[in-house]
Amino acid sequence: MSQAIGRRLFLGGLVGAAGLLVLGDGLPRALRTWLEAPLGELSPGDGFHFYSVTGAIPAWDRRSWRLTVDGLVGRPLALGLDELAALPPAEVRADFHCVTGWSVAAVRWQGVRLGEVVARARPLARARALRFESADGAYVDYLDLATAARPSVLLALGMNGSPLRPERGAPVRLLVPFYYGYKSVKWLRRISLVASPGTGYWEARGYDPDARIRG
Amino acid sequence: MTRTPASGAERALHWTVAATVLVMLATGLVLYVPALGQAIGLRFWVRSAHLAAAAGLLLALAVAGGTRRAEMRALERELSRWQRPDLEWFLQPWSLLRGEPLPPSAPTGRFNGGQKLFAALAALALAVLLLTGTPMYWWSWFGARLVSRARDLHLVAAFALTALLAGHVYLGLLSPREAARPSAGEEAPSPPGSEERERGKPAAPRRRGRVW
Numbered sequence: 001m002s003q004a005i006g007r008r009l010f011l012g013g014l015v016g017a018a019g020l021l022v023l024g025d026g027l028p029r030a031l032r033t034w035l036e037a038p039l040g041e042l043s044p045g046d047g048f049h050f051y052s053v054t055g056a057i058p059a060w061d062r063r064s065w066r067l068t069v070d071g072l073v074g075r076p077l078a079l080g081l082d083e084l085a086a087l088p089p090a091e092v093r094a095d096f097h098c099v100t101g102w103s104v105a106a107v108r109w110q111g112v113r114l115g116e117v118v119a120r121a122r123p124l125a126r127a128r129a130l131r132f133e134s135a136d137g138a139y140v141d142y143l144d145l146a147t148a149a150r151p152s153v154l155l156a157l158g159m160n161g162s163p164l165r166p167e168r169g170a171p172v173r174l175l176v177p178f179y180y181g182y183k184s185v186k187w188l189r190r191i192s193l194v195a196s197p198g199t200g201y202w203e204a205r206g207y208d209p210d211a212r213i214r215g
Numbered sequence: 216m217t218r219t220p221a222s223g224a225e226r227a228l229h230w231t232v233a234a235t236v237l238v239m240l241a242t243g244l245v246l247y248v249p250a251l252g253q254a255i256g257l258r259f260w261v262r263s264a265h266l267a268a269a270a271g272l273l274l275a276l277a278v279a280g281g282t283r284r285a286e287m288r289a290l291e292r293e294l295s296r297w298q299r300p301d302l303e304w305f306l307q308p309w310s311l312l313r314g315e316p317l318p319p320s321a322p323t324g325r326f327n328g329g330q331k332l333f334a335a336l337a338a339l340a341l342a343v344l345l346l347t348g349t350p351m352y353w354w355s356w357f358g359a360r361l362v363s364r365a366r367d368l369h370l371v372a373a374f375a376l377t378a379l380l381a382g383h384v385y386l387g388l389l390s391p392r393e394a395a396r397p398s399a400g401e402e403a404p405s406p407p408g409s410e411e412r413e414r415g416k417p418a419a420p421r422r423r424g425r426v427w
Contacts, residue, residue, distance in 0.1 A: 006295035006335035013339040014346070017372070021347060021364055028367035035374045050249055055256040099354040100246075101366025167253065180354075205259055208355030215358045 046160070047104035048096070050167045053201060057166045058135035058187045067117075067155075067172060071131070071192035074122035081171055085157060087112040092152050094177035097213050109175045110158035115149040118191070127193035132174055135189040141200035143176065143183070145193075152177050155188065179211040220325055224283045225290060231275040236341070236380070238268035243373055269348065272341070293324050294334040301328030333383050340376035344369060 020028050062081060069077040090113045096104040118130065129144045147153070156175040157164060164170040169186030176183045182202050203209050221229070242265040245251045246258070255261065280287050304327045326334070347365040350357040357365075 002296040002298045004292075004295045005297035005301075006331050007291075009332075009335040010295075010339045010342070013336075014342050017339075017343040017346060017368060021350075021361065021368055024364045024368070028364045028371065032367040032370045035371060050253050051258050052253070052256040053258050097359050099362070101351060101354075101359075101362045101364075101369075103359070103363060202259075210355060213359055215360060 046168075047102075048168060049098065049100075049102055051098075052136065054136045054138050056136075058137075058189075060135065060171060060187075062171075065171060067188065068190040069117060069121040069193075070190070071194055072124040072127035073193050074124060075120070077117070077121050079117070081157075084112060084117075084155065084172065087116055090116075090151075090154055092154055092175065092177050094152070094175075096177075096181055098181045099207070108160050109154055109156040109177075110161070111154040111156040111172070111175065113151055114153045114155055114174070115151065117155060118145075118148060118193070121193070123193050126195055129194050129197040131190075131192040131194050131198060132185040132188060133190040133192070134185050135187040139185060139187075139201045140198075141174075141183055141185050141202075142194075142197035144197055147176070150178075156184075176211075178213060180213055182207065183211045222286065224279065224286055228275060228279045232272060235268040235272040235275065236376070239265055239272075239344075240373070240377065240380075242268065247370065247373075266352065269345070273345075294326055294331055296324065297328070297331060298324075301331055304328030305332075329386065333379060337376060337379050337383070340372045340379065343372040344376070347372065 065081055066078040067084060069079070090111060092109045093106055094109070096107050114130075123145070127145060129142050130148050132141050132143070134140070143153070154175040154177075156169070156173050157171065159165075159168055164173060169184075169188070172188050174183070174185040174188055183200075200207075200209075242261050245255050245261045246265060252258070347369040350362050350365040351369060354362045
């Protein structure tokens with residue numbers, strides 16, 4: 001008799017893979033790392049993978065760069081990098097999680113609290129949310145005002161003690177440590193106070209609006 | 216030039232699967248390799264092409280299974296059933312690498328052991344890619360730890376599939392069928408149980424062994 005070896009290989013392998021997916025602990029990662037090892041540069045030095053929704057990293061010039069805070073505010077701001085850096089410093093240490101499954105443990109972010117900057121613009125009573133615009137011209141995201149006021153939400157100027165690198169969002173990025181990385185807008189150039197949260201870039205493309213990191 | 220004994224539906228399915236898999240490998244590479252991702256960007260569009268190709272592959276399988284049910288079942292049975300000559304096929308690795316004619320397939324089927332192993336493992340890799348791609352797409356329904364394991368397994372399966380495809384294309388380019396089937400001119404797949412020798416192929420001496 002012939003035997004259905006192919007079917008058994010397929011089903012056995014599939015059951016094994018499902019087991020690894022649900023209960024696998026460190027083995028899937030060890031397998032992947034072992035396969036990637038000869039390819040070196042696939043695992044970047046700081047652990048971050050570079051994602052962009054446009055084709056290029058926005059260029060900026062230190063003298064002319066401004067972060068705009070406008071919309072429903074009593075006092076619109078246009079902060080230069082030195083003005084921003086002169087605000088009370090803050091540091092947040094957090095694991096960075098991407099929805100695509102990679103994480104970087106214990107990243108230290110240096111910057112200023114978002115709430116500090118927003119308060120200086122004197123939000124009007126009607127303002128309920130913040131709209132963040134990236135200098136890449138495409139990426140937009142929103143936070144409600146209460147979330148934005150949480151002390152761990154930063155305008156990050158540095159990472160692990162060094163100024164932000166261009167691919168990490170230089171000169172300033174948002175950092176929302178309790179949300180998945182797509183909420184932490186890179187190359188931030190404009191914060192607008194608005195009456196209600198709109199739909200962010202990825203939410204408009206199918207992402208769940210609830211970005212909380214779940215174990 | 217001799218023709219492979221594949222039906223029109225089998226050829227259409229083969230090349231549809233090939234095209235969608237190549238799109239997924241190419242776009243997956245851009246999503247995964249930092250240098251490519253940085254050079255191309257446009258993450259939403261690359262991701263969309265990746266997902267569209269996956270949907271296309273599933274659709275092709277559904278159409279094939281729906282319209283040619285009996286034929287696809289027979290094909291699955293042919294690829295899945297192993298006999299002793301299929302194992303013996305693996306005992307000649309050097310003739311494969313040297314590009315010499317491959318040992319003939321089992322007397323009862325169109326496919327040799329290598330093709331049967333490839334079919335099972337490639338199907339497995341694709342199924343694992345689908346299984347792990349699901350939580351990667353619907354990440355908010357799953358925890359970060361499971362999505363992380365899904366990503367790792369997705370990459371392992373993609374590596375494995377790439378290696379399998381390299382072997383598949385290499386052996387396919389050697390065109391062993393022409394050497395093994397000098398006079399096979401018909402298009403229709405041989406029904407399971409028919410003897411290849413009836414179609415004019417020289418009998419191989421090793422064929423005496425009982426089926427495995």
